[in-house]
Every structure is written in C-alpha cells, then in structure tokens.
Amino acid sequence: MRWVTFDCFGTLVDWRHGILTSADLIAPGQGARLLEAYIRHEQAVQSESPALRYRHVLAEALRRACAEEKVELNEDDAAVLAATLPYWPVFPEVGAELSALRAAGWNLALLTNCDRDLIAETRRRLPVPFDAVVTSEDVGAYKPDNAHFATFKRAHEPTTWVHVAQSYFHDMVPAHRLGIRRVWINRRGERPEDETIIQTALPDLHGLLTVVQDG
Numbered sequence: 001m002r003w004v005t006f007d008c009f010g011t012l013v014d015w016r017h018g019i020l021t022s023a024d025l026i027a028p029g030q031g032a033r034l035l036e037a038y039i040r041h042e043q044a045v046q047s048e049s050p051a052l053r054y055r056h057v058l059a060e061a062l063r064r065a066c067a068e069e070k071v072e073l074n075e076d077d078a079a080v081l082a083a084t085l086p087y088w089p090v091f092p093e094v095g096a097e098l099s100a101l102r103a104a105g106w107n108l109a110l111l112t113n114c115d116r117d118l119i120a121e122t123r124r125r126l127p128v129p130f131d132a133v134v135t136s137e138d139v140g141a142y143k144p145d146n147a148h149f150a151t152f153k154r155a156h157e158p159t160t161w162v163h164v165a166q167s168y169f170h171d172m173v174p175a176h177r178l179g180i181r182r183v184w185i186n187r188r189g190e191r192p193e194d195e196t197i198i199q200t201a202l203p204d205l206h207g208l209l210t211v212v213q214d215g
Contacts (some may be wrong), residue, residue: 003158007165018088027075037065046142064172086121095127097205111148143170
C-alpha cells in the first residue's frame with residue numbers, strides 16, 4: 001500500500017499561532033516572547049520525560065517559559081495550551097492538498113507527538129479523514145525517537161512510504177536515519193543543519209501530490 005505520513009502540529013495545524021494566541025490569553029501582550037521561550041523548553045521536557053503525556057509536556061514547558069521570561073503564571077493557567085489545542089487553526093491549503101492525495105489513491109496517516117484524546121479533537125478540524133494515527137501516548141516516546149516510525153511500519157507494512165513534516169529535528173532527522181523518503185515543509189525558510197538530510201523542500205503543502213507522485 002502507498003502511504004503518506006504526516007506530522008500534525010506545524011505541518012497541518014498552525015502550532016505557532018496556537019501557542020502565541022493561547023499565551024496571550026493568560027499574559028496579554030506576552031504571547032510572542034512566551035512562544036519562543038516555549039519552543040526552547042518543549043524539547044528538553046520531552047527528552048527528560050519521554051513517557052509524560054503531551055498535555056503535561058505543554059504545561060511544564062509553559063511553566064518554564066514563563067519562569068524564563070519572568071511572566072507570572074497562575075497554576076490553573078498552566079493547562080491553557082492543552083485546553084485550546086483542539087481549536088488551533090489548520091493551514092489554509094491543507095484541505096485541497098490532502099484531498100488531492102486521497103483522490104490519487106494514497107493512504108494518509110499521522111505520526112504525532114501528541115496524546116490520543118488531543119489528536120482526536122484536532123482530527124475533527126482536519127478537512128479529510130486519516131487512515132491511521134500513531135501518537136506519543138501509543139509508543140511511550142517522542143520524536144525524534146524512532147518509535148512512531150517503527151510502530152507504523154509494523155502495523156501497515158507500506159510498500160511506498162513518504163513522510164511529510166515541518167520539523168527538521170523531530171521528523172526529517174529520524175526519517176533520514178531510517179531511510180524513509182521525506183518532504184520538508186519549510187514554512188519559515190529555515191536552514192537545515194545538514195543539507196544532505198533534506199531530499200525535497202516545499203514552503204507549504206501546495207504541489208505536494210506532484211512531488212510525491214514524481215518520486
């Protein structure tokens with residue numbers, strides 16, 4: 001079977017917008033600062049506690065971000081990111097591009113650093129259905145660990161497999177390590193640490209079907 005697997009947050013869902021606007025709810029005017037601090041801390045929390053549920057990762061990384069930026073955080077507000085995550089916006093081109101993949105006969109899956117309940121809420125906002133989902137809660141680890149990819153491969157035995165994601169660190173690096181064909185959705189025009197890891201880069205999902213089919 002032919003599969004395209006996706007990371008969700010940052011790739012299909014505007015993760016930065018969701019965190020920034022959510023942080024602004026509890027600390028008006030501080031969302032941009034807290035977003036950048038949050039990004040610095042999330043990876044560390046995941047590395048320290050790979051079995052920690054993602055909703056708790058969100059809360060702990062936000063606590064650390066607020067402490068770093070000297071923003072007062074009421075403990076009841078630490079759960080704001082998990083509470084708002086199901087409402088974070090889907091990027092505008094996602095519906096058409098995923099629909100084109102499905103119409104061309106590709107199976108779609110999510111490999112996500114998220115909890116089952118949170119991704120279930122997010123899937124209600126995604127404009128097309130997915131045939132499979134692998135979460136961090138399922139595998140007890142966070143990407144860039146290989147566990148998501150290994151679990152998906154065992155369960156579905158893809159004959160053709162392309163992984164599509166925005167995160168160089170969380171997705172491109174392990175997909176390269178495992179020899180999986182990959183497309184980097186480089187929405188922010190970033191420079192990869194190692195250019196040889198990137199096979200194909202797009203600024204967003206526009207034209208993804210052509211890239212997948214041409215490979």
